Amino acid sequence: MHQPPGFSDPNFPNHVCQLKKSLYGLKQAPKAWFDKLFQALKSLGFTQSSSDAFLFVLKVPVLVIVLLYVDDILVSGPDSSVCNLFIKKLSSLVPVKDLGPLHYFLGLEVQRTDEGLFLHQGKYLMDLLQKKKMEGAKPCSTPLGTTKLDHGGIPSDKPTEYRSIVGGLQYLTWTRPDISFAVN
Numbered sequence: 001m002h003q004p005p006g007f008s009d010p011n012f013p014n015h016v017c018q019l020k021k022s023l024y025g026l027k028q029a030p031k032a033w034f035d036k037l038f039q040a041l042k043s044l045g046f047t048q049s050s051s052d053a054f055l056f057v058l059k060v061p062v063l064v065i066v067l068l069y070v071d072d073i074l075v076s077g078p079d080s081s082v083c084n085l086f087i088k089k090l091s092s093l094v095p096v097k098d099l100g101p102l103h104y105f106l107g108l109e110v111q112r113t114d115e116g117l118f119l120h121q122g123k124y125l126m127d128l129l130q131k132k133k134m135e136g137a138k139p140c141s142t143p144l145g146t147t148k149l150d151h152g153g154i155p156s157d158k159p160t161e162y163r164s165i166v167g168g169l170q171y172l173t174w175t176r177p178d179i180s181f182a183v184n
Helices: 029-043 080-093 122-131 159-173 177-183
Strands: 055-058 066-068 074-077 108-113 116-120
Touching: 029 066, 029 080, 066 080, 074 080, 108 122, 116 122, 159 177
Parallel strands: none
Antiparallel strands: 055 066, 066 074, 108 116
């Protein structure tokens, strides 16, 4: 371990600082954050789902569901006042910023209607098209018919970029199962 550039002390060139808490951006920061949040949820009576380690459920007195993704927290339940009370209790244990009703989460746009929730990825798709400078691309119907793929081309000189696009398209199939065949 070495002293960071700009913070080296010429009198003590081999000394380093011992951190008393994890800093954002360090390798161990996500685990430290999850452990702290896990303990906070546990103290509030939540149980961790056996099928998804980042899903927590409180059943009594009223159902509250908490879904975690890194430092994003989604809180849901049939009673919004109970959810708001939970957010207030959680904010006393860990730093939390309430962004209000859900509109956008992990590339999914959420619109409330009289029938329920409508999920779509319109913004995600437009961002994906802009990333590849394909805003003017013409749509085609799916699933594809019998199409012969040409495997005789030159391999891409940017395989990471190709994988990124394919991964983005596969994520898009969550709300567009009709394009799954064409994407895969």
